[in-house]
Amino acid sequence: MTQTESKPGIGRKLPLIAIAVVAAVGFFTLRDHLTFDTLRDNREALLALRDAHYIATVAVFMLAYVGIVAFSLPGATIATLTGGFLFATFPGALFNISAATLGAVLIFLAARWGLGERLAARMETGEGVVKRIKDGIDENQWSMLFLIRLVPAVPFFVANLVPALVGVPLLRFAVSTFVGIIPGAVVYTSVGAGLGEVFARGETPDLGIIFEPQILLPILGLCALAALPILLKAVRGKKGL
Template identity: 60%
Template sequence: MRRWLPLVVILSGAVIGAVFLRDYLSFDTLRDNREALIAYRAAHPLLMPAVFITAYVLIVAFSLPGALVASLTGGFLFGVFPGVAYNVVAATLGSLAIFLAVRIGLGEGLKARIDASDGRVRQLSEGIRANEISVLLIMRLVPVVPFFIANLIPAVLGVATWRFVWTTGLGIIPAGLVYTWIGAGLGEVFARGEAPDLGIIFEPYILGPLLGLAALALLPVVIKRFQRA
């Protein structure tokens, strides 16, 4: 029971949050409460970062539908810097919570089943393990991999905790910087009565550099293949 408890807590929180908090973790909520948030930041300049990081960690840890809004909020409240640092730290800690919960509850048993199996699943897992760092970085750099999946796969495959943490923190910096930057400009967006362009990350001038970084992360895998050939 102790082994399953963290996973049960995470799953229960995810279900409860999805049902009761979905409408609150939205851009509309940020827009409607922006003045109150700015006033609280001004009244509590040291406490506000701690409150924000804690809220962001909980959002990520319970896989609630508000991580993107949280990133925008970090930029809106704290600017690009230190907003991006707060966002990256919070997202990494929240990811670590999911990683540890899944690893403690399912990791060892599921990993043993995969290792004992035959076919494509085992081949895929062995391929990922052979190129662990590259795969971990690519999952973070390319914004098409769901964040929860990028936390789940390493836990199931038995990735070392320290390696999961540093590849997560490093890999989410580029996209995190983009969304923090968007959040930093929300004051003007609110003044015009508009909504931010969240699809900007798929624009060629943004997506291109991200794919370039992913290609660099993939380079060691390509070199290994040529060496084997």
């Protein structure tokens, strides 16, 4: 391969490399700052800024949230709580979901541009197990995309990268992300909306609330609903043998 041919390949990977570098630097420099304590200590200044410049506060907040997600920086949960604290459950949840989706789309595009198209093409032209895995994902894309968003145990950055590496269309990724993160985002935004009382009591918010039965069971129900098409195809496939 000549030097001219190698340059485009390196150039396509630059956004992904930049994300990896910023994520690594951010992990060590921001993890002690994007915390609940920081939000608590600056709550009065944030509320005053919101009251004086509401639209600008919304814009800056969403840009910051997009950056956190796009660069896989620590603090996404704190950002979600902040959205609820500043803007209430609604429209706070809408701001959180929109910003998280946009950030996810950016990292998805960087991964697909740098690695995904090439890898997906190789899987498509491959044989044996690799081809069957790719075909299985393609046949159940909507269900799989909703599942990885709804299951609380799947890390958000994993759910952003994997679809890019298997050739999921952008629109399908964006729609499934926006819809799939609604349950969890609404729960944490509502927790953030109640932070005023938590601050007054000198307590820390219960982020494990999503695992409470009254919250977790409906989410698991949605997971089962998303998985139903996969199960039905599997059953029909066995009957056809």
